[in-house]
Amino acid sequence: MNKKLVAALSGGSVLVMALSGCSSSSGGGGGDKGPDPKLVAWAKSVCDAVPAQDAKIKAANASIAAIATNSNLPPKSAQKTYSQAFQDMSDGYKALADALNGAGAPPGVGDGAKRQQDAAKNLAGLSASYAALKKKVDGLDTKDQGKFAKGLKDVAATQTREVGKQSESGTEALKRLEQGDVKKAMAEQASCKKAASSASAAPSSSAG
Template identity: 85%
Template sequence: MNKKLAAALSGGAVLVVALSGCTSSGDKGPDPKLVAWAKKVCDAVPAQDAKIRSANASIAAIATNSNLPPKSAQKTYAQAFQDLADGYKGLADALGDAGAPPGIDDGAKRQQDAAKNLAGLSASYVDLKKKVDGLDTKNQGKFAKGLKDIAATQAQDVGKQSSSGTEALKRLEQGDVKAAMAEQPSCKIRGASASAQPTAG
């Protein structure tokens, strides 16, 4: 019953892969100041990524369980959406705290766009949590219809936010920024695990 919702809502997971699937390029190493900036951003990724992956796993797990009582489903969805909101807000905050990548043309705009998109995605999940919290759990049919309506409307918004967030992160991660991030163990580890587990989330 909830597979559509799960499929639509786990799209946000792509963002973390975009943020951390870095590979090094170029012979000359990036500016040390830029490397320090990348470390600030990358060090925040694993903890937030764990939250996001775990939340997506919860959504996927209950989507296949049609016998779950509405109250339990509501609780699981609400917690997952809260975790997703927290995860993306954490990434947005990390980018915001790091500031503009030093020595990069247009770096401030690229950094602000990426942070703004991540914060927007976080807000979408806060909104989803509120809507799920408001569903009628006394009646299985009403609850199922409510979830379907949420999937139809909200999932589209989350999908749009996720796409624009991915684009903003790709723009931020071009050239020297990508090379600087590639030197960070916290980015490298995630990049490797993302490619090793294409079905995760």
């Protein structure tokens, strides 16, 4: 019944993959001397935040996928699962935004500060969108299965469009941030490699 909801929300996983700096899976840093050590340290501070939040966001996606097609689930149980999942996603993206804000501008990168701020702002926006989703779901009528199902459908139609837009602009902002040496520095990090390999191993259900 709520496949649309699942498809829209799974876009977030793509965004985490983009944050890993390995989104187009570059095969290492050519024959040059590699990125500036300061930039590598910056990349480490960002990348080290990724695996834990990636796991949290994936688990939230999985819990939604597990109940989305179960129309026999009591509304109260469904509400609780959706609410917790949206809270976890909101927390996950906020933590990633905080990691980028805490790292500051990537050293030695032209307009790096703007690119870093744009990416952090987009992640914070996605966090706010999931918080809004949680609020909407928390407000649904669980006394009546039909009303709850209709309410959930409305939430899926309106809020997930917003989440989808935020995901797309977030992915674009991260790609802009991760050009050139920033990408190389992030691709060197074990934590980013781990997140990227787990993202590419996951079955992709990306909706266009």
